[in-house]
Amino acid sequence: MTARIPPAQLTETEREVWAAFAGGTVLDLSAHDDRRVRGEVLTGLLLGAYPLDDGAMPALRLDNAHVTGEWELEGREVGHVLSLHGCAFERPPDLRMARLVTLSLRGCALPGLRARNLRVGSDLRLELGFHCTGVLDLTDATVEGTLRLSGATLTHPEGVALRAERLRVTGSVQAIALQVAGELLFTGADIGGGAHFSDAELRNPGRVALEASGLVVTDSLFCDNGFDATGSVRFAGARIGGDAVFSGALLSEAPSRDKHVLVLTGDADADGYVLDADRLRVDGDLRLDAGFTAAGTVGLRGARIGGHLLLSGAVLGSRGVLPGLEAAFASGTPVTTVPFALVADGIEVGGDVEARDRVRGRAGDALRAHGQVRFVDGVVHGSASFSRARLRAPGLDALFADRLRVAGTLFLRHIRVSGSVRLQNAHIGSSLDCSGAHLIKPRLRPDGTVKPSLDARVATIGKDLLCSRGFRALGGVRIRLSEVGKRVTFQGARLGGRTKPGHPVPTRVLQAYGLIAQELVLLFDERHPPAGSVALTRATAASVTDGPGLWAARGGVELEDFTYSAIRADPEVTVRTRLRWLRQVQPDFAPGPYERLAAVYAEGGEEEMAQVVQLERQRRRYSELHVAGRIWGKLQEWTVGFGYRPWLAIVWLALFWLVGLVWFATHRMVRLNSDTDPVWNPPLLATDLLLPIIDLGQDNMWRMAGVSQWIAGTLIAVGWILATTVAAGATRVLKRG
Numbered sequence: 001m002t003a004r005i006p007p008a009q010l011t012e013t014e015r016e017v018w019a020a021f022a023g024g025t026v027l028d029l030s031a032h033d034d035r036r037v038r039g040e041v042l043t044g045l046l047l048g049a050y051p052l053d054d055g056a057m058p059a060l061r062l063d064n065a066h067v068t069g070e071w072e073l074e075g076r077e078v079g080h081v082l083s084l085h086g087c088a089f090e091r092p093p094d095l096r097m098a099r100l101v102t103l104s105l106r107g108c109a110l111p112g113l114r115a116r117n118l119r120v121g122s123d124l125r126l127e128l129g130f131h132c133t134g135v136l137d138l139t140d141a142t143v144e145g146t147l148r149l150s151g152a153t154l155t156h157p158e159g160v161a162l163r164a165e166r167l168r169v170t171g172s173v174q175a176i177a178l179q180v181a182g183e184l185l186f187t188g189a190d191i192g193g194g195a196h197f198s199d200a201e202l203r204n205p206g207r208v209a210l211e212a213s214g215l216v217v218t219d220s221l222f223c224d225n226g227f228d229a230t231g232s233v234r235f236a237g238a239r240i241g242g243d244a245v246f247s248g249a250l251l252s253e254a255p256s257r258d259k260h261v262l263v264l265t266g267d268a269d270a271d272g273y274v275l276d277a278d279r280l281r282v283d284g285d286l287r288l289d290a291g292f293t294a295a296g297t298v299g300l301r302g303a304r305i306g307g308h309l310l311l312s313g314a315v316l317g318s319r320g321v322l323p324g325l326e327a328a329f330a331s332g333t334p335v336t337t338v339p340f341a342l343v344a345d346g347i348e349v350g351g352d353v354e355a356r357d358r359v360r361g362r363a364g365d366a367l368r369a370h371g372q373v374r375f376v377d378g379v380v381h382g383s384a385s386f387s388r389a390r391l392r393a394p395g396l397d398a399l400f401a402d403r404l405r406v407a408g409t410l411f412l413r414h415i416r417v418s419g420s421v422r423l424q425n426a427h428i429g430s431s432l433d434c435s436g437a438h439l440i441k442p443r444l445r446p447d448g449t450v451k452p453s454l455d456a457r458v459a460t461i462g463k464d465l466l467c468s469r470g471f472r473a474l475g476g477v478r479i480r481l482s483e484v485g486k487r488v489t490f491q492g493a494r495l496g497g498r499t500k501p502g503h504p505v506p507t508r509v510l511q512a513y514g515l516i517a518q519e520l521v522l523l524f525d526e527r528h529p530p531a532g533s534v535a536l537t538r539a540t541a542a543s544v545t546d547g548p549g550l551w552a553a554r555g556g557v558e559l560e561d562f563t564y565s566a567i568r569a570d571p572e573v574t575v576r577t578r579l580r581w582l583r584q585v586q587p588d589f590a591p592g593p594y595e596r597l598a599a600v601y602a603e604g605g606e607e608e609m610a611q612v613v614q615l616e617r618q619r620r621r622y623s624e625l626h627v628a629g630r631i632w633g634k635l636q637e638w639t640v641g642f643g644y645r646p647w648l649a650i651v652w653l654a655l656f657w658l659v660g661l662v663w664f665a666t667h668r669m670v671r672l673n674s675d676t677d678p679v680w681n682p683p684l685l686a687t688d689l690l691l692p693i694i695d696l697g698q699d700n701m702w703r704m705a706g707v708s709q710w711i712a713g714t715l716i717a718v719g720w721i722l723a724t725t726v727a728a729g730a731t732r733v734l735k736r737g
Contacts, residue, residue: 004040004044004049005038005040005041005044007050010041011034011036012034013029013032013034013035013036013037014037014038014041017037017041017042017045017062017065018041018045018050020061020062021045021058021059021060021080022052022053022056022058023056023057024056024057024058024059024061024081025061026061026062026063026083027061027062027063028063028064029062029063029064029065029066030063030064030086035064035065035066036065036066036067036068037062037065037066037067037068038067038068038069039067039068039069039070039071039072039089039090039091039093040069040070040071040072042060042062042067042071043070043071043072043073045058045060046060046073046076046078046080046082047073047076047078058080059080059081059082059083060080060081060082060083060084061081061083062083062084062085062087063084063085063086063087064085064086064087065084065087065088066087066088066090067084067087067088067089067090068090068091069090069091070091070094071089071091071093071094072093072094073093073094073095073098073100074094074095074096074097074098075096075097075098076098076099077098077099077100078098078099078100078101079101080101081101081102082100082101082102082103082104083102083104083106084104084105084108085104085105085106085107085108086106086107086108086129087105087107087108087109088108088109089108089109089110089111090111091111092110092111092112092113092114092134092135093110093113093114093115094114095113095114095115095118096114096115096116096117096118097116097117097118098115098118098119099119099121100118100119100120100121101120101121101122102120102121102122102123102124102145103120103124103125104123104124104125105125105126105130106125106126106127106128106129106130107128107129107130108126108130108131109130109131109132109133110130110131110132110133110134110136111132111133111134112132112133112134112135112136112137113126113132113134113135113136113137113138114137115136115137115138115141116137116138116139116140116141117139117140117141118138118141118142119141119142119144120141120142120143120144120145121144121145122144122145123143123145123146123147123148123171124141124143124145124146124147124148125148126147126148126149126152127148127149127150127151127152127174128150128151128152129151129152129153130149130151130152130153131152131153131154131155132152132153132154132155132156132161132162133155133156134156135156135159135160135161135162135163136154136161136162136163137163138162138163138164138167139163139164139165139166139167140165140166140167141164141167141168142167142168142169143167143168143169143170143171144170144171145169145170145171146169146171146172146173146174146193147167147169147171147172147173147174147175148174149173149174149175149178150174150175150176150177150178150196151176151177151178152175152178152179153178153179153180154178154179154180154181154182154184155180155181155182156181156182156183157181157182157203157204158182159182159183160182160183160184160185161180161181161182161183161184162180162182162183162184162185163185164184164185164186164189165185165186165187165188165189166187166188166189166190167186167189167190167191168189168190169189169190169191169192169193170192170193171192171193172191172192172193172194172195172196172219173191173193173194173195173196174196175195175196175197175200176196176197176198176199176200177198177199177200177201178197178200178201178202179200179201179202179203180200180201180202180203180204180209181203181204182203182204183204183207183208183209183210183211183231184202184209184210184211184212185211186210186211186212186215187211187212187213187214187215188213188214188215189212189214189215189216190215190216191215191216191217191218191219192218193217193218193219194217194218194219194220194221194222194242195215195217195219195220195221195222196222197210197221197222197223197227198222198223198224198225198226198227199225199226199227200223200227200228200229201228201229202228202229202230202231202233203230203231204230204231205230205231205253206231206253206254206255207231207232207255208231208232208233208234208255209229209230209231209232209233210229210231210232210233210234211234212233212234212235212238213234213235213236213237213238213276214236214237214238215235215238215239216238216239217238217239217240217241217242218241218242219241219242220240220241220242220243220244220245220284221235221238221240221242221243221244221245222245223244223245223246223249224245224246224247224248224249224287225247225248226248226249226250227246227248227249227250228249228250229249229250229251229252230252230253231253231254232251232254232255232273232274232275232276232296233251233274233275233276234273234275234276234277235275235276235277235280236276236277236278236279236280236299237278237279237280238277238280238281239280239281240280240281240282240283240284241283241284242283242284243282243284243285243286243287243307244277244280244282244284244285244286244287245285245287246275246286246287246288246292247287247288247289247290247291247292248290248291248292249288249292249293250293251274251275251293251294251295251296252274252293252294252295252296253274253295253296254272254273254274254296254297255272272296272297272340273296273297273298273299273343274294274295274296274297274298275288275294275296275297275298275299276299277298277299277300277303278299278300278301278302278303279301279302279303280300280303280304280305281303281304282303282304282305282306282307283306283307284306284307285305285307285308285309285310285351286300286303286305286307286308286309286310287310288309288310288311288314289310289311289312289313289314289354290312290313291313291314291315292311292313292314292315293314293315293316294314294315294316294317294341295317295318295319296317296318297316297317297339297340297341297342297343297371298316298341298342298343299343300342300343300344300347301343301344301345301346301347302345302346302347303344303347303348304347304348305347305348305349305350305351306350306351307350307351308349308351308352308353308354308382309347309349309351309352309353309354310354311342311353311354311355311367312354312355312356312357312365312366312367313365313366313367314355314367314368315368315369315370316341316342316367316368316369316370316371316373317339317340317341317342317369317370317371318339318370318371319370321339321370321371322370322392322394325339325393325394325395325396326394326441328394328395328444329394329395329441329444329503330500330502330503332444332448332503332504333444333448334395334444334445334446334448335395335396338371338372338393338396339370339371339372339393340371340372340374341369341370341371341372341373341391341393342369342372342373342374343374344373344374344375344378345374345375345376345377345378346376346377346378347375347378347379348378348379348380348381349378349379349380349381349382350381350382351381351382352380352382352383352384352385352408353380353382353383353384353385354384354385355367355384355385355386355389356385356386356387356388356389356411357387357388365388366386366387366388366389366390367386367389367390367391368389368390368391368392369389369390369391369392369393369398370392370393371392371393372393372396372397372398372399372400372419373391373398373399373400374400374401375399375400375401375404376400376401376402376403376404377402377403377404378401378404378405379404379405380404380405380406380407380408381407382406382407382408383406383407383408383409383410383411383430384406384408384409384410384411385409385410385411385413386399386410386411386412386415387411387412387413387414387415388413388414388415388416389415389416390415390416391415391416391417391418391419392417392418392419393418393419394418394419394440394441395419395441395442395443395444396419396420396443397419397420397421397422397443398417398418398419398420398421399417399419399420399421399422399423400422401421401422401423401426402422402423402424402425402426403424403425403426403427404423404426404427405426405427406426406427406428406429406430407429407430408429408430409428409429409430409431409432409433409463410423410426410428410431410432410433411433412432412433412434412437413433413434413435413436413437414435414436414437414438415434415437415438415439416437416438417437417438417439417440417453418440418441419439419441419442419443420439420442420443420451420452420453420454420455420475421439421453421454421455422443422455423454423455423456423459424455424456424457424458424459425457425458425459426456426459426460427459427460428459428460428461428462429462430462430463431461431462431463431464431465431466432456432459432461432464432465432466433464433466434454434465434466434467434471435466435467435468435469435470435471436469436470436471437454437467437471437472437473438470438472439453439454439472439473439474439475440453440472440474440499441474441499441503442473442474442475442476442506443475444504448504449504449506449507450474450475450476450504450505450506451475451506452473452475452476452477452478452506452511453473453474453475453476453477454467454473454475454476454477454478455477455478456477456478456479456482457478457479457480457481457482457511458480458481458482459479459482459483460482460483461482461483461484461485462485463484463485463486463487464484464485464486464487464488464489465479465482465484465487465488465489465517466487466489467488467489467490467493468489468490468491468492468493468521469491469492470492471490471492471493471494472493472494472495473493473494473495473496473509474496474497474498474499474505474506475496475506476495476496476506476508476509476510476511476532477490477495477509477510477511478511479511479512479515480511480512480513480514480515481513481514481515482512482514482515482516483515483516483517484515484516484517484518485517485518486517486518486519487517487518487519487520487521488512488515488517488519488520488521488541489519489520489521489523490510490521490522490523490524491521491523492523492524492525493524494524494525494528495509495510495524495530495531495532495534496509496530496531496532496554497531505531505532506531506532507532507533507555508532508533508534508535508555509530509531509532509533509534509553509555510530510532510533510534510535511535512534512535512536512539513535513536513537513538513539514537514538514539515536515539515540515541516539516540516541517539517540517541517542518541518542518543519541519542519543519544519545520539520541520543520544520545520564521544521545522534522544522545522546522547522550523545523546523547523549523550523570524547524549524550524552524553525549526547526548526549526552528549529549529550529552529553529554530549530550530552530553530554530555531554532553532554532555533553533554533555533556533557533558534550534553534555534556534557534558535557535558536557536558536559536562537558537559537560537561537562538560538561538562538563539562539563540563540564541563541564541565542564542565542566543564543565543566543567543568544564544566544567544568545567545568545569545570546567546568546569546570547569547570547571548569548573548581551581551584551585553585556585556586557585557586559582559585559586559590559592559593560590560592560593561592562592562593562596563596564596564600565600565603566600566604567597567600575601575609575612575613576612578597578613579612579613582594582597594613594614597613598610598611598613598614601613657683657687659711659715663708663711665682667707667708668680669704669708691719692716692719
């Protein structure tokens with residue numbers, strides 16, 4: 001402790017301070033020629049070194065003084081009011097481990113403040129023009145009231161401007177319009193009320209501007225209304241009892257290293273975050289909206305949000321990454337690193353995620369992201385809306401949300417994505433609504449080929465998957481092994497194509513292998529059919545609605561084991577048209593699609609249409625055999641219609657029987673054996689020749705010669721052929737039954 005200065009050595013100004021202290025009155029030195037007051041004198045007054053008259057009510061209320069020397073209260077307990085306004089300190093006051101009733105340094109200028117383990121029984125006022133050019137150290141301090149920093153300026157650009165680690169404040173922290181050059185440390189601090197940093201300006205470019213990891217705020221946190229941080233802001237592991245509000249905040253110039261990560265690792269380094277809120281706990285809403293701008297990565301990994309996550313009107317990510325990504329995609333070169341805009345892997349949101357336009361039709365109010373937006377393993381207990389959002393990560397997954405769980409609906413209406421949307425193994429409780437979405441410049445594989453623009457394989461959707469009303473996916477859609485509770489619709493969708501000439505294009509634009517749905521709508525515009533193949537292999541749907549646009553797909557339609565119970569076209573078409581569609585998409589014969597179509601017609605009571613389909617199936621089957629097989633197929637078709645038209649055999653038998661009858665009626669044969677006297681009966685003779693195996697006793701009674709011999713042989717051959725084809729057709733009918 002600094003030695004006590006004897007009263008005789010006090011200056012006139014210091015004697016005035018002594019007198020004002022004794023009476024507890026305010027002393028303003030602004031008009032004094034000598035404004036200097038030694039810190040040792042202030043210490044002596046507060047510690048009772050200078051006698052006071054009986055009945056004195058001491059309080060230090062000093063304005064506009066110039067404090068020189070050392071003001072030291074280390075480890076001391078002071079029961080008087082301390083209020084120094086507009087004072088300038090030559091050296092940092094030493095208040096370490098001091099116990100004070102109250103302390104107000106409003107408008108003061110200090111080269112620093114040493115106040116570790118300080119305890120203040122009421123408010124600590126460091127506001128309204130308070131200016132500290134060194135370290136303001138409040139480490140482990142306790143404020144049994146409110147910490148007021150509003151309008152203060154803290155300047156220590158080469159290091160920490162405010163150390164408030166493990167600070168305990170029973171009230172709130174008021175830091176509205178605070179200006180800081182240097183680092184602001186609130187690690188592990190505990191605030192009993194709210195924390196208000198609205199309109200604060202923090203400057204520590206390329207470093208940490210605000211470090212508040214582990215912060216506990218009982219009420220709400222406000223970093224909004226012009227909050228401007230140059231440098232990263234960290235709230236990792238913080239706990240907020242109310243809302244965490246960053247509406248309209250501007251964050252920029254985070255540490256430059258590790259802003260990108262390898263695609264193979266899929267992980268982000270918090271050192272590159274402009275806002276690090278990993279493992280954040282917010283009981284209310286987390287608002288990153290209304291003009292919130294983060295020129296870098298926002299990290300919300302493992303965060304728990306009790307209310308809503310609001311991203312409407314936010315701008316995330318660095319625009320500087322886009323030219324390189326655009327150039328790489330145009331050349332078909334896959335990038336090796338991923339720039340992140342938002343990393344929210346493992347996040348849990350108790351309410352909704354809103355990144356949509358708040359005013360209908362105003363896309364500027366929706367989220368805009370430059371770089372990848374990640375929600376891997378995220379859980380949303382309400383709905384999530386990205387309607388009209390703008391996500392830009394060309395050649396990459398712009399929205400990466402594998403295993404995302406949304407209890408309600410995931411809205412991607414009219415979203416504009418430069419990149420792909422990945423929802424593998426996602427679980428959507430209600431619908432996935434992609435109506436009017438435009439997905440261009442999809443992710444590239446290592447070999448430069450295009451991946452799907454919408455990848456929702458093995459996803460589970462409780463209600464509908466809507467890819468209609470202008471939906472466009474240049475990389476196509478993959479819903480392989482997905483399960484949809486009700487309807488999957490691609491009405492009016494455009495699948496495949498390229499953004500610009502020379503850009504890579506997909507070969508398969510709809511991959512629905514193993515898809516399960518109640519209703520499948522595949523109505524594509526005939527002017528813009530799928531620009532690649534459509535795979536419906538092993539898909540299952542109760543009803544299917546299609547049209548000519550589907551069957552005009554440039555890469556064909558794969559239908560192996562495609563199962564459905566009802567099918568209709570819009571507009572309606574004949575069975576002949578359907579068969580023509582099948583022929584044009586299946587140059588190589590496969591029986592399954594014909595059998596399924598025939599079964600659907602038969603189950604619907606349309607037996608004639610079912611027979612037409614089965615006839616076409618047999619025609620195509622025999623048309624691909626060798627010559628003998630093709631001939632045999634033609635015979636079956638002409639004679640019995642492959643067993644589906646057995647009446648044709650009767651017609652042919654009647655025709656040849658009539659030919660035999662007419663011939664033998666005009667050409668009587670000579671008896672074969674003179675010992676017998678058979679009766680000449682042309683009708684019975686023609687019948688006996690046509691029917692194999694059965695012997696009516698006529699064909700062996702007469703000698704056939706000349707033309708009659710050839711006619712008899714023809715009748716016998718026709719009889720055997722018709723009998724064989726009838727037997728084959730009957731066998732087929734029995735198998736079908």
